[in-house]
Amino acid sequence: MAAVHRDDAYANLVLPKMLRERGLRGRDAAFATELTYGTLRLTGTLDAIIAAAADRDMARIDPPVRDALRLGAYQLLRTRVAPHGAASTTVDLVRAVAPGAVGFANAVLRRVGEQDWDSWIDRLAPADGTDPVRRLALEHAHPAWIVRAIGDALRADVDETARALAADNEAPPVQLTARPGLVTAAELAEQVGGEVGRYSPYAVYLPGGAPGDIPAIRQGRAHVQDEGSQLVATALANAPVDGRDERWLDLCAGPGGKAGLLGAIAAQRGARLTAVEVTPHRAELVENATRNLPVTVVTADGRDVGAIEELPEQGFDRVLVDAPCTGLGALRRRPESRWRRQPTDLPPLTGLQRELLGAAIRAVRPGGVVAYVTCSPHLVETDVGVTEACRRSEHPVDLLDARALLPGDVPDLGGGPSVQLWPHRHGTDAMFLAVLRRGE
Numbered sequence: 001m002a003a004v005h006r007d008d009a010y011a012n013l014v015l016p017k018m019l020r021e022r023g024l025r026g027r028d029a030a031f032a033t034e035l036t037y038g039t040l041r042l043t044g045t046l047d048a049i050i051a052a053a054a055d056r057d058m059a060r061i062d063p064p065v066r067d068a069l070r071l072g073a074y075q076l077l078r079t080r081v082a083p084h085g086a087a088s089t090t091v092d093l094v095r096a097v098a099p100g101a102v103g104f105a106n107a108v109l110r111r112v113g114e115q116d117w118d119s120w121i122d123r124l125a126p127a128d129g130t131d132p133v134r135r136l137a138l139e140h141a142h143p144a145w146i147v148r149a150i151g152d153a154l155r156a157d158v159d160e161t162a163r164a165l166a167a168d169n170e171a172p173p174v175q176l177t178a179r180p181g182l183v184t185a186a187e188l189a190e191q192v193g194g195e196v197g198r199y200s201p202y203a204v205y206l207p208g209g210a211p212g213d214i215p216a217i218r219q220g221r222a223h224v225q226d227e228g229s230q231l232v233a234t235a236l237a238n239a240p241v242d243g244r245d246e247r248w249l250d251l252c253a254g255p256g257g258k259a260g261l262l263g264a265i266a267a268q269r270g271a272r273l274t275a276v277e278v279t280p281h282r283a284e285l286v287e288n289a290t291r292n293l294p295v296t297v298v299t300a301d302g303r304d305v306g307a308i309e310e311l312p313e314q315g316f317d318r319v320l321v322d323a324p325c326t327g328l329g330a331l332r333r334r335p336e337s338r339w340r341r342q343p344t345d346l347p348p349l350t351g352l353q354r355e356l357l358g359a360a361i362r363a364v365r366p367g368g369v370v371a372y373v374t375c376s377p378h379l380v381e382t383d384v385g386v387t388e389a390c391r392r393s394e395h396p397v398d399l400l401d402a403r404a405l406l407p408g409d410v411p412d413l414g415g416g417p418s419v420q421l422w423p424h425r426h427g428t429d430a431m432f433l434a435v436l437r438r439g440e
């Protein structure tokens with residue numbers, strides 16, 4: 001917790017390492033993970049409750065005590081841990097980090113535990129119907145600007161927005177991609193004791209355990225990947241192109257999940273993928289993820305189409321732009337990120353997204369296709385961005401109906417032509433997909 005709040009670390013990176021170092025496994029590791037991720041996800045609302053119980057602004061509570069109180073409040077209000085156990089472990093923690101604050105922590109926890117979660121929400125949130133955004137923000141522990149963004153993408157349907165926010169607070173399932181040509185989903189499911197996915201022909205749902213221990217993953221026949229990512233990459237491979245179909249491009253490839261799947265499909269079709277990534281260490285990850293596949297990794301800025309030899313204008317038949325984005329579609333995977341992201345992150349990202357999409361349109365030949373993907377449902381990163389980039393493009397482009405390009409029978413895709421997937425509707429991350437065809 002301290003690493004996340006003090007050092008800006010990512011919980012999903014530091015926690016597994018800490019668990020290994022301390023030898024925590026099985027149920028103990030699962031409990032520590034649930035406690036850490038749960039507390040980080042709900043931080044905003046836990047803070048509001050603690051501040052009310054302490055009758056003191058959170059900023060006036062020492063950071064180590066604040067973290068301990070958050071863990072204690074989470075256990076009291078959101079787990080089945082016995083209240084006296086939750087309170088005494090929290091107080092022990094406070095005693096270790098700030099002995100002078102033990103009495104204060106004891107009193108705050110007593111007050112927190114006097115009401116359950118729902119009663120705290122009722123006490124602190126605006127009355128039903130008066131300010132739905134603020135109420136949803138508190139009830140489902142999201143910053144108000146993110147509640148608004150998700151609500152806008154769901155056409156202001158308050159009930160569905162509530163379901164979407166609630167889904168961000170669920171632990172995400174682990175999903176695998178069985179690499180086409182190397183192992184089938186049915187074979188992989190049997191090997192790992194998992195289930196074949198609902199929509200993607202390559203998806204396997206893992207029941208539990210450490211994916212790193214799976215032989216098929218160690219041997220490069222499968223990789224961990226959300227089913228939504230599989231669907232959008234497959235849609236690009238499914239889109240009809242006129243004529244030649246040999247040169248594929250992934251313009252933002254790191255760490256290489258979609259490049260791995262596209263590379264395996266390209267191998268079956270006699271095509272070759274160029275995978276571009278601007279950050280050298282992420283380009284190395286792409287190299288590792290695409291070993292033995294017909295993939296050339298290029299460390300370069302994707303906007304340099306036409307300026308470097310590896311990225312000729314009109315050089316490609318299929319192009320993927322999986323643009324850097326706010327990641328608001330994967331909040332369930334990164335517990336702290338909703339509190340770290342700011343609305344001011346949007347302008348630089350949306351500028352880059354439009355430039356990369358413009359570069360992709362220059363890179364594709366007439367009659368070829370571009371898939372624009374973000375892991376965010378924020379409208380300025382999705383439909384608005386696509387409309388603007390098309391308007392600015394010097395080359396004619398048509399939007400294809402992306403719904404028809406998805407494999408499987410994916411329900412609830414709205415009116416098209418773009419696709420917005422959702423955790424609460426599809427069990428996937430909230431990936432966005434638009435598919436464009438370049439005219440002459």
Ligand SMILES: C[S@@+](CC[C@H](N)C(=O)[O-])C[C@H]1O[C@@H](n2cnc3c(N)ncnc32)[C@H](O)[C@@H]1O
Binds near residue numbers: 252258259282302
């Ligand atoms: C959303 S991630 C791509 C995820 C990847 N397609 C996958 O499935 O594993 C976006 C990537 O674009 C890279 N990136 C950012 N700016 C870029 C640029 N100007 N040119 C190329 N890559 C860029 C980031 O470093 C990041 O690795």
